[in-house]
Amino acid sequence: MSLTKAHQQRLLALAKNSIEHGLQTGKPLKINLADFPPELAGRRATFVTLEKQHQLRGCIGMLEAVRPLAEDIAENAFSAAFRDPRFPPLQAEELDGLDIHLSILTSAEPMAFTSEEDLLAQLQPGIDGLILEEGRRRGTFLPSVWESLPEPGQFLRHLKQKAGLPAGYWSDTVRVYRYRAEVVT
Known part of the structure; x- marks a missing residue:
């Protein structure tokens, strides 16, 4: 399933918002699935990869589709920023210049x-x-x-x-x- 450019941009914004929410509250952004189109509410497995100056800064995801796509992106963006054991939690000053990459997986x-x-x-x-x-x-x-x-x-x-x-x-x-x-x- 290919996403439209508008859906892709919505998911990238959601990932960034979840990271910003995490910086302010220490928790992932809670979303209301009713606010999202059906294409973003189906169960999908995703990974969120964060890079700073082309260097890995965090990567967390799921191999099985257990949550709705939008919810999985919000949770994994927060986890990539704050729970990847390879890196210290993201700091607010790192947000500028942070590149966010989303990988939406097919079934294995x-x-x-x-x-x-x-x-x-x-x-x-x-x-x-x-x-x-x-x-x-x-x-x-x-x-x-x-x-x-x-x-x-x-x-x-x-x-x-x-x-x-x-x-x-x-x-x-x-x-x-x-x-x-x-x-x-």
């Missing part, structure tokens, strides 16, 4: 492959987001990560490390799911 589909080489051959750089699972370990990379890891082998090695596995790890029990994202900036 399991991939069928016979080996690591077979999996690598199926990957679509710049298009696929991946979820890798092995036992209780799990990691995901949004499609935008291809910008910094453009080669499929490199992308997969780093994803394994993100999931807490060695870069060269492989077993027949590895599960991989593919999804796509509509990016709004």
Whole structure:
């Protein structure tokens, strides 16, 4: 589902408003879904990525669609700004120059492959987001990560490390799911 430019702008404004509300109150913005068109009220999984001078400043999201789209954006924008454990909470003076990127995900589909080489051959750089699972370990990379890891082998090695596995790890029990994202900036 592609969003209209007006809907994209509304979601970006919502993300910024939730961050501003968080700076003032310490809480995410509560929204009334009746204020949003049906296209923004359906359940969707999203990630909100914050960047400052092209450097990651926070990224939080959901892989499963558990909340209405507008609500998910408001919650994830707040969490990316204030709850990403990799960064201190955002400060008011950081708001100027903060770039907000929204990723609206499709449902994840399991991939069928016979080996690591077979999996690598199926990957679509710049298009696929991946979820890798092995036992209780799990990691995901949004499609935008291809910008910094453009080669499929490199992308997969780093994803394994993100999931807490060695870069060269492989077993027949590895599960991989593919999804796509509509990016709004």
